[in-house]
Amino acid sequence: MLYPVAALAATALPLTLSDAVLAGTAPTQAHAGPARMVAPDPATCPERVALANGGFEQPVVTGGAWASFPDASRGGPNAVPGWRTTSTDHLIEIWSTRMGVPPAEGKQFGELNATQVATLYQDRPTTPGQKLYWRLSHRGRLGTDTMALDIGDPAGPAQQAIASDGTAKWGTYSGTYTVPAGMTTTRFAFRSISAAGGNPSVGNFLDDVFFGTAPCVVVSKTASPQGPLDVGEEITYRLTAVNKGGGEADNVRLTDTVPAGTTFVPGSLQVVDGPNSGAKTDQAGDDQAEFDPATGKITIMLGNGATAVAGGQLPNSDALPDGTTVEFRVKVGRAIAGKQATNQGTVDYENRLGPDPEPLTSTSGDIVTEINPAVDLSVVKTAEQTRVTAGGMISYHVAVRNAGPNDATGVVVKDTLPAGLALLSATPSTGTYAGDTWTVGTLAAGATATLTIQAKATTVAETTNTATASGKELDLDPSNNSDSVKVCVDPAPACPYCRTEERRLTR
Ligand SMILES: [Ca+2]
Numbered sequence: 001m002l003y004p005v006a007a008l009a010a011t012a013l014p015l016t017l018s019d020a021v022l023a024g025t026a027p028t029q030a031h032a033g034p035a036r037m038v039a040p041d042p043a044t045c046p047e048r049v050a051l052a053n054g055g056f057e058q059p060v061v062t063g064g065a066w067a068s069f070p071d072a073s074r075g076g077p078n079a080v081p082g083w084r085t086t087s088t089d090h091l092i093e094i095w096s097t098r099m100g101v102p103p104a105e106g107k108q109f110g111e112l113n114a115t116q117v118a119t120l121y122q123d124r125p126t127t128p129g130q131k132l133y134w135r136l137s138h139r140g141r142l143g144t145d146t147m148a149l150d151i152g153d154p155a156g157p158a159q160q161a162i163a164s165d166g167t168a169k170w171g172t173y174s175g176t177y178t179v180p181a182g183m184t185t186t187r188f189a190f191r192s193i194s195a196a197g198g199n200p201s202v203g204n205f206l207d208d209v210f211f212g213t214a215p216c217v218v219v220s221k222t223a224s225p226q227g228p229l230d231v232g233e234e235i236t237y238r239l240t241a242v243n244k245g246g247g248e249a250d251n252v253r254l255t256d257t258v259p260a261g262t263t264f265v266p267g268s269l270q271v272v273d274g275p276n277s278g279a280k281t282d283q284a285g286d287d288q289a290e291f292d293p294a295t296g297k298i299t300i301m302l303g304n305g306a307t308a309v310a311g312g313q314l315p316n317s318d319a320l321p322d323g324t325t326v327e328f329r330v331k332v333g334r335a336i337a338g339k340q341a342t343n344q345g346t347v348d349y350e351n352r353l354g355p356d357p358e359p360l361t362s363t364s365g366d367i368v369t370e371i372n373p374a375v376d377l378s379v380v381k382t383a384e385q386t387r388v389t390a391g392g393m394i395s396y397h398v399a400v401r402n403a404g405p406n407d408a409t410g411v412v413v414k415d416t417l418p419a420g421l422a423l424l425s426a427t428p429s430t431g432t433y434a435g436d437t438w439t440v441g442t443l444a445a446g447a448t449a450t451l452t453i454q455a456k457a458t459t460v461a462e463t464t465n466t467a468t469a470s471g472k473e474l475d476l477d478p479s480n481n482s483d484s485v486k487v488c489v490d491p492a493p494a495c496p497y498c499r500t501e502e503r504r505l506t507r
């Protein structure tokens with residue numbers, strides 16, 4: 001009949017599709033050279049899969065050299081996170097270094113055979129089509145112990161590998177697993193096969209177990225203050241790298257070139273949060289961060305174990321929820337007055353879960369800071385006469401120039417005539433003069449406006465006349481916004497006849 005045939009077709013189709021999708025988007029291996037994967041963002045990082053407590057570091061064995069703990073199904077403060085066992089007593093055995101066997105990772109490891117021959121497992125939510133990586137370390141206790149790794153449907157996971165190791169050293173195993181269509185929960189299980197000595201409570205040490213998705217680093221960035229900012233102010237950039245994947249990211253390096261028109265603030269490199277936090281020097285070779293003045297490039301090695309020459313490891317966000325954050329500062333230069341400071345950071349890292357390191361790259365995306373316009377108004381004031389007699393006329397010339405870089409708006413020049421001078425006329429090349437204020441208005445970058453003032457000297461004096469320019473925009477050099485000129489007003493000489501007459505009258 002038709003129904004079973006249709007059902008078969010419906011299940012077969014998604015399988016084919018999902019395989020095709022995988023071929024197109026699954027991370028590629030590093031053989032192709034420098035080509036790097038497209039930057040992931042939280043939306044494109046695949047749903048994270050990662051085991052809990054893969055190194056059996058929890059709960060911490062205290063008091064003795066080993067301890068049996070209830071499995072995760074029992075709950076409670078003493079339960080082993082993540083792991084469950086098919087053992088009827090639900091006990092999981094964990095060893096500390098005090099038993100004289102060095103862990104493969106950290107300070108503790110598990111023993112598969114706790115009190116019974118059993119299976120240790122974790123069930124994780126998975127997305128069909130996902131590529132998952134697995135890795136484990138296995139060791140015999142009294143001789144050669146053997147176990148199977150099973151992965152798949154919790155109702156009956158399929159054998160992936162057999163681990164058989166003696167007591168001399170940890171054996172390491174790794175592989176990949178693609179989640180089949182329809183499987184939204186995947187079981188990852190260790191099944192005891194045999195143990196030297198035959199004691200059901202002895203055998204098959206386990207450590208450094210991983211099962212999950214590739215690392216996926218997401219980079220975000222902030223600039224503070226948000227702006228708009230003036231030329232001469234500083235921007236603090238903070239970049240945060242969080243690993244939203246399953247496995248740890250390796251060889252994690254952040255690079256960031258300071259935005260055009262800004263200069264790096266020396267001594268401003270620091271790891272704000274995460275592994276190795278603290279201030280770093282600008283110099284290369286002495287710690288995990290450096291600034292290269294020749295290229296304007298900042299390089300910071302991130303993560304656990306980062307050095308001056310190699311990036312460290314960034315655990316996933318289950319282990320390090322906030323990732324790691326770094327900071328540096330730049331000073332806004334006049335070249336970007338009235339423009340924008342645009343910056344983005346890049347994090348390069350590797351997925352080392354497979355047989356070859358796979359290079360991956362993430363960027364923060366652009367962060368844009370508006371920069372206010374800036375100008376440099378300057379005033380030059382001259383007088384055609386520096387010495388006049390009382391009652392005579394003085395011609396003043398005022399020039400206001402805008403050296404830029406942006407157009408100046410709302411430009412006014414204050415030019416108050418000193419006492420003893422009476423205004424005759426004021427002739428601006430642009431704008432208007434009223435009272436003691438020349439309203440220039442807009443003055444383009446590079447433009448000059450002039451004003452001629454004619455005044456009558458009414459009082460004998462040494463007069464100083466000052467003109468001062470101001471505008472709406474930040475003035476990059478306030479020292480040249482004023483200029484003064486000095487004029488001497490002498491007494492008018494009396495005529496010879498008057499002098500004789502004065503003498504005669506006083507006799
Ligand atoms: Ca461990």
Ligand SMILES: [Ca+2]
Nearest residue numbers: 281283287289
């Ligand atoms: Ca340094």
Ligand SMILES: [Ca+2]
Nearest residue numbers: 376377477478
């Ligand atoms: Ca100025």
